[in-house]
Amino acid sequence: MMTKPELMKRMVKGPDGLEFEVDPLRDYYCEAPPTVMPGAYIQIVEDFFNWARSQSLWILGFGTGCGAIEMRPLMTPRFDAYRFGVAWRPTPRQANLFIISGYLSTKTLKRAIRAYEQMQNPKYVIGLGSCTINGGMYWDSYNTIKKLDEYLPVDLYIAGCMPRPEALLAGFEEMKKIIRAGKAEGANQYAENFAWYKANQKRVIHDWDMPDYNW
Amino acid sequence: MAMKELYARLKALYPLGELTDQRRDLAFVTLPAAHLRDTILHLRDKEGFTHLVLLTAVDWLEEGQFQLTYLLNNRQRACDLGLRVMISRDAATMEGIHDIWPTAATYQRELREMFGIDFPGSPRIEEEFILEGWNDIPPYRRDFDTLKYAQEAYAERPGRVTHDPETHMRLQMYPGQHPAGK
């Protein structure tokens, strides 16, 4: 495998004339792995938080597969997902719900992991389409993953190829119930089993050229 | 008819193989790799085949050969001519045509990655095109088993059942009958 020259350690001369070493694979801002976020001290406060969280699901607008085409009708008045507090955001920093819209090739999986890790807590993942559940149509493909929850903590799957917008709306409602019941602990699961998730991810992504945790 | 005349004109210039008339407006012809470049230039400049439709490869594993297909289109006469070039499967190398059609560079990159056919001098040929971190034999080769690779590389969810279509249909249509009964 060819190592990319821009990813190798090198000496860089700063604007003040000082030379220093740069390792592009290191995250200089935060090297700490993710931590488990404890709930509120009192259960009723935590319930209130969960209720508030369930009312604003902000989706990361990253169309990873063909399911993304059914997202667009959801934004129009006919289906109008906005009335459920669902909105689409362009960047991971503003989103708390990641919809994996269909099959993930290993190349996209790498970007999806990065986008997921950049999202702020609390965060949720929905797997959309049969291909995220067991590979679906692409069960024998050499380039798509077959079981999404090996690599990212999935809270909810929506089956179908492809699911209709109504199925997505029902999925959002179901997601809200899960959040209100306090069972949407995907981010904490990810933090607890961080080593297991990383091992799974690294087994399929052969050129891992990014920090272990993309904060 | 027009294809036959074109073939006769070409045959006088280059050592071509047999002409396969597929349709009124589509024909395939085999030619040696050494004459490909001249033939393509002649077809493009003199015969009006100015549009490269596609460039792809077929793996004839049993014969130990790759077939490269250059499909050219003549819009004025609304006909296509496919040039077949057979090259050896081991150490597969071919001369690029990216200087004749710049868009061929993309096809050659794909062939290099998916079939392992090298086109020396083609732009960005060494870079990864579609796959990332691929560590097996090129996937479009016939001896690459995608199911085996998928089962080894990816975790599978238990519970998937695969039926042989014939046996399954027989059981569906004639329940109670022994599946092997003809």
Add this chain to the structure above:
Amino acid sequence: MFDMFPPDRSQYPAAKPDGTLDIDLTSGKYLKLWQGPNHPGITGNMSVELTVCGDEVVEGKTHVGYLHRGFEKLMERRTFIQVFPIVCRVCVPEPDFNEYCYAACVEELAGIEVPEMAKWIRTLILEMGRINSYMMYLGGQAGALGQGVIGQWTTYVRDLMLDRFEELTGARIYHMFILPGGVRDTLPDGFAGRMEETLREVEKTLKDVYDVMFCNAVFKKRTVGMGVIDPSWLEPYGVTGPNARAAGVAKDVRKDAPYLVYDRLDFEPVTGTNSDIYTRADVRRRDVWVSVDLIRQILAKMPKTGPVMAPIPNVLHWKIPRGETYVRGECSRGEYGYYLVTDGSGTPRRINVRGPSYTHAMALLERMIVGCNISDVAALMVSLHTYPPEIER
């Protein structure tokens, strides 16, 4: 084209003797910027690696492969009828062309004659899909320049058309209707009347889109004269479809080599002259009118009854003798084609999908993007109307 930039080009990279630019990334004058795959200004799941000098792009490289599923390999493992349900997944916004091209290839090699009625229904479906695809494009082109409302309108119209699809085929996106040998069913009762209602809505929206988008001063200012495809690039870069028609070349497979029933329909390919982003958008807008007209003609002229499916062999033992063929059609983006090679066994030897985006998004875009402003990259990319899944399959 570049008069908005200051004449001082001292920062601009010098050209090497072979014509490429001499870009030294360590000099601090240039910046590497990735647009995509997670970016609102990108057409689907692909990315462009930009090298910028100020806000001007000096080099752009397209990166694809994020949607690669290995279709051409998967098809080799499946029997001819098992390939049929997966071909439509190759291209999401306009899946019917995959079904048609694959079916036509198989029919040609297996020597199956398609009934007359099936040909008309196939043409109808392809034209309906074309309207859908253009509607997505118009919304995307306006959205790339900040006009969100156009996308809301066109998505609404596309939804109406998807309802017609659902009525006809039972599915919204992946119809799986055109199978080797014919189509699955005839038109439902009263379909023509409901289609006429939908077409009226399409026309109404197109008029609104023209008023709000094409007469908008900002849209004109940002698109007229931008992203010009030189007519001399058409052949070297394999440009087809509306991108070529906007450059004044009436390349249209429907007219050049009529397939299905296009030789019995009355239409003229839409062409433009300026070959910039505005003209390409305008050609596509006018092409929707052509499609609307074609659907009306089809519904009026098509036979009322008749078989829709030719007899095909037992699909479990279907073997096709050795041969190869290529079938093309004019999809909304250009020439779409399937190259099928059979070897006498029950599975295809090789299937190659020739999507128009393959040439448009790679070689052509990399050529055009040089000298473009960063904020115009999205508009330029959308104006080529590329769909990544058909590049990498």
